[in-house]
Amino acid sequence: MKNMVRFLLLALMLFSATASHAATIKVFVSEFSVTGAPNKDELKSTLQTLLASRLTNESVLSVDSPVGADVVVKGSYIVFGKVFSIDAVAKDQGGKVLARAFQQGESQNDLIPALGKLGQSLAGDIAAKVTPGAPEPTVTRPTVAPAPTDVVRPEPTTPDIIRAQDQTRTASGGWMSQRLSGTLSGIAPGRILSNDSREYFIVDANALRLYRKGDSLKLIAEVTFSPRERVIGIDSADLDGDGTPEAYLTMMDGETLASQVWVVANDTLKRVASKLPYYFRGIALDGKDYRIYAQQTSIGQDFYGDVYELVKKGDRFEIKSPIKLPRFGNLYNFNRFRDAAGASYPVVINEDGYIIVYSAAGEELWRSSDKFGGTDTYFKKDDTANVRTTGDPYRWIFLQQRITVTPAGDIIVPQNGGLFVVGNMRSYKKNSVFSFAWNGSTLDEKWHTKQSQSYLSDYFYDHDRKELVILEVVKKEGLIDKGASTVVVKKVE
Known part of the structure; x- marks a missing residue:
């Protein structure tokens, strides 16, 4: 009798499971x-x-x-x-x-x-x-219990640098900073000291900080800005040749472009210029000398006219040597590389995130099938004239990620993924950095970094040190929490 009851209960359980699956x-x-x-x-x-x-x-x-x-x-x-x-x-x-x-x-x-x-x-x-499709018949097979083990080991981790042609070569010597408070938005290289340690300029929307790299990052100096002022980018270069790089901050004062320049003096930050009507970007055109370039704005255009080289003359800054931009190009999404024969190719990341390579005459030669770049750094301008069309009294301008060109002509671009968009608000959840080389017809991938489960807010590539320095936001800012960021250094060898 007990066996019969057990059989009926087992049959009922199997029927219920099958019915649940079928439903x-x-x-x-x-x-x-x-x-x-x-x-x-x-x-x-x-x-x-x-x-x-x-x-x-x-x-x-x-x-x-x-x-x-x-x-x-x-x-x-x-x-x-x-x-x-x-x-x-x-x-x-x-x-x-x-x-x-x-x-x-x-x-x-x-x-x-x-x-x-x-x-x-x-x-x-x-x-x-809807009546769901009938479930596939269940076939009962005898199972063999796996051999017991005390330790379940994860799969080997992927190397930081994944090379398309030579998978045996890997990155080494990686470094990660401690957790830094705040959702930091920009990073630029500072001085290299006598002990070979490195300094970094790091910004968020309202502050500039100087950090020194050792076993961890040490905060050396900090300046904050008024609520009206907003930092939207940072770059650095030694334009006067005194051995100390200046920090070039692209800043908005309300809706007015009012950028600033700072230097390090006795482990403090000193402002040497303010209210400059330029966007700044550090670029090594054709993979040659790294310089600061500038672009202006106008009432009707967010990015107006050509890109110019910025020069420092004493305490004054001037622009010279205009550079024509390709279609979809502006200071923040543009660079240029040369092939082995010396031919020049402008390259941009367009508004939708696709890499486009042009001929010197402006003809589009190639466009990526995947999206790259991706940023949540922006500024806003009044756009009430178009509010009936857009539904928004402001125009939101997002600044694209850097395109880096190395002396060898390779192109380095980041790729933020896991995008979530509601209206004008953006959020990214993961990133990789890719390197490409031009083969005469397309960009071929050379390597990419292991995917990180964080948003890449900024980066730079130090060719002399073969270092990829990445600023990541590991926790987004909340209503109470300021968020958190970290600096990651990867060796590319």
Whole structure:
């Protein structure tokens, strides 16, 4: 009798498990179509992910592939001024429409709640109308218990530098600083001291700090700025040749470009120029001498005119030697390299994140299939004249990541990934740095760094030391927490 009861209980459990499995409806959400919104490419996948997570419940399971899915959901996101409409249609594998739903909102703040309501509505309709496919028959096979072990070892870690052609060569001598308070946004090299230690200029939106590298980073000096002033970039160079690099801070005072220059004197920071009407960027054009370049702004254009070389004459700064920019180019997304024959090629990262290589005559020669760069550093300008079209009284200008060209002609660019975008707010979750070489037709990858689970806010490459110095934000700023950052040094050999 007891054996019979056990048998019935076991049969009931197996039936319940099978029924539960059979009751799960597999739904695949395809990439959204986006109309009238900025950052369309990023929003396509972001909205796809958000709706997929909000569809899943006890009856509906979101899957990553349409293969084997019971239902496929297609969505669209349309913006008209401030108002948006988000629509979705669910179809079975035969193309029959099972459910339609839409939500509207009057600002970007309504987007997340609208997606939640849309997901709930679709999930309810799908669960009411769809019978999931029959589960595959379960075949019971005898199992063999693995040999017991006291220690489960993880897989070997990936080297910091992954080379496309020579996987046996790896990076060595990596270094990481302690956790630094704040979401730091920029880094530039400072002095190299007699003991071969290195100093770094590091900024956030409201402060400039001087750190000295030893076993850890030691804070040597710090200056803070008024609430009206905002640091949006830092570069360094020894333009007067005195052996001490100056720090060039690109700054906004309200909506006015008002940059500053600082130097180190007796382990303190001293300002030598202010209210300069230039954006600054340190660039080694063609992989040659590293110099500071400048660009201006105007009432109608965020980046106006040519790029100029900045020169220091005593206490004064002037611009000279204008450089014409290619299409989509500005001071922050531009560089230039030469091939083995000496031909010059401008290169940019366009607004959507694609690398574009041009001929000297301005013809587009090649465009990457993957996106690179990616930044959350920005400044805003009044744009009330277009508010009826954009729905935003401000124009948001994001500053692209550096493109570095080495003396060998290699191109180094970072790639921030895991992008999440809502309106104009951006958040990145991981990064790698890539090196490419021009083969005459395309850019070939030479190496890339192991992916890091943090946002890369800035970096520079020291060719003489073969060091890649990266500033990472390891924790985003919150309502109470200031966030945290770290400096990582990778040897590229």
